[in-house]
Amino acid sequence: MNLETFGRTIVLAFGLTVSLFKGANAETLKIGVIAPLTGGGAPWGMAAAEAPKILAAEINAKGGLDVGGKKYQIEVIAYDDQYKAADSVAAYNRLLNQDGVKYMIVQTSTAALALKQNVEDDKVLALTAAATSKAFDANTKYMFRIVSPPSDYISALIPWVKEHYKGARIAVLNPNDETGWDQKQISEKVFKKSGYEILTNDLYERSQKDFQPIFTKIIDMKPDVIDLGSTPPSTAGLMIRQARELGYKGLFLKTGGAGPKEIVAGAGSEAAAGMISMLYIDPTNDGYRRIAAAYKKSVGQEPNEMLGPLYDGVNVLLQAIQKAGDVRDTAKVAAAFAQALPMKSVQGDMLTLGGKATIGVDQQVMSVTYVGEIKNGQPVVVGKVK
Structure with a gap:
């Protein structure tokens, strides 16, 4: 499946969401993504869409994510925002109001700036790869950056x-x-x-x-x-x-x-x-090669290396949810990031929580840059x- 075909199958917006609903005998944790699946930024957006899917498949194969004694099957929904602020907002509103999503991946600086205040007002926990420092300030509580900018x-x-x-x-x-x-x-x-x-x-x-x-x-x-x-x-x-x-x-x-x-x-x-x-990655690292192979099997192409930190970022989020013991309380989950880190990345490097020196608040996963x-x-x- 090529990028253009994949982009058409995803619909309009892109974000990471978590909503809960009862299945027959299990609950489902929905993860949504807001990112550019088409256009010049598509390689980054495709990585953002596939990284949580790869992790979800691994966790689901083991019976689901254990949170407070309950098992949750993870499902991922991705929307294409075409690197446009208006489309990012449309995707966010759809995920929040129609899908009941409270956890999102907001991939780009454009999307992060457009949604910064919405995220805080709605207490949505958002992960971002935004490079701009303007996405954060001393009052930021619910947005976390997943890579060192x-x-x-x-x-x-x-x-x-x-x-x-x-x-x-x-x-x-x-x-x-x-x-x-x-x-x-x-x-x-x-x-x-x-x-x-x-x-x-x-x-x-x-x-x-x-x-x-x-x-x-x-x-x-x-x-x-x-x-x-x-x-x-x-x-x-x-x-x-x-x-x-x-x-x-x-x-x-x-x-x-x-x-x-x-x-x-x-x-x-x-x-x-x-x-x-x-x-962001060492292409010869065995951990990265494992998830890159899963991406290629799904999409039919080699991934952009953002796949690595996006996989790690979602892994940190899920571990923070487990530490909080409550998928519905995003405030508890945000506070639990400090308990989930430090942890090893998929490549074996140590990830820590930081950012106060540069963005005024410890809302950032600090990673190694190659x-x-x-x-x-x-x-x-x-x-x-x-």
């Missing part, structure tokens, strides 16, 4: 790249939205502190397909490195291919939103060779930062 790992990633790869003249590109604005501001400070000369720090529209005018200008500046920031993977592949066609021979860097397989698919292995990016280089069309881990 650029504000946490980028201060270690950029100096690591500067130490291990040549070049000090850099051009930076990001999408013109909340994700890109945050990435632009955060990375600019660290690039300068690490000794890079920033030639340009531009924004582009997500709908853009022709990047030749941008790269013609950038190549004339003679950069050693081009950072594609939080650009979606498929778009990054297109950008790399167009830049190479114009004669750029320097290093490509991607400091946010990893997706090397999609990048290679768009750029070609020769054009993408040598690109450095942050990675550094990858594309070699022979494949991402190879060359470092690790935290």
Whole structure:
């Protein structure tokens, strides 16, 4: 099943929900997802839809999730928000009011910002992979981030790249939205502190397909490195291919939103060779390979690596529900995150609860960030930062 076909089968919105209803002899825990299942962000959205399904299948095969002595079979519902705030809100309202959902995966920064206040007002427990720090403040109680964002790992990633790869003249590109604005501001400070000369720090529209005018200008500046920031993977592949066609021979860097397989698919292995990016997973890790195989069996394609942290995030949520002992009380479940963590990730790394230093509240699963280089069309881990 390809991405387009899968997207059409899912309907409109995307979110993670938990609603309860009596079956014949069992209760069901519904998990919903709000994410882009179509368009440039589809690889991330597909990972968000499939990760809870994989975990649910594992738990259901063992009889269900045990909460306070009751067994719950887990069912996942996913909706496509097309990376649009209005569609995210529509999906949220459908999950909350029609499906009775009280637990949601709200995948993107766009969705998290659109739903931030709704989540708190309705006491819906939401997981997000949002990069923007604006999704959180000191009063946030019900939204949890499932990956370390650029504000946490980028201060270690950029100096690591500067130490291990040549070049000090850099051009930076990001999408013109909340994700890109945050990435632009955060990375600019660290690039300068690490000794890079920033030639340009531009924004582009997500709908853009022709990047030749941008790269013609950038190549004339003679950069050693081009950072594609939080650009979606498929778009990054297109950008790399167009830049190479114009004669750029320097290093490509991607400091946010990893997706090397999609990048290679768009750029070609020769054009993408040598690109450095942050990675959420080690593709050779046995734990990750197990869930990646389950994804491929279901969808028919290799997953985006966001599958790893999304699987971990849902696992933390379910363990917090077990610790709380009550699926209906989201306040108890939110408080129980501190009891569910620390825990090991699917790859064996230790996950902890943090975030206060950067977002003002401990509502974030702190994870390891890998550094990858594309070699022979494949991402190879060359470092690790935290």
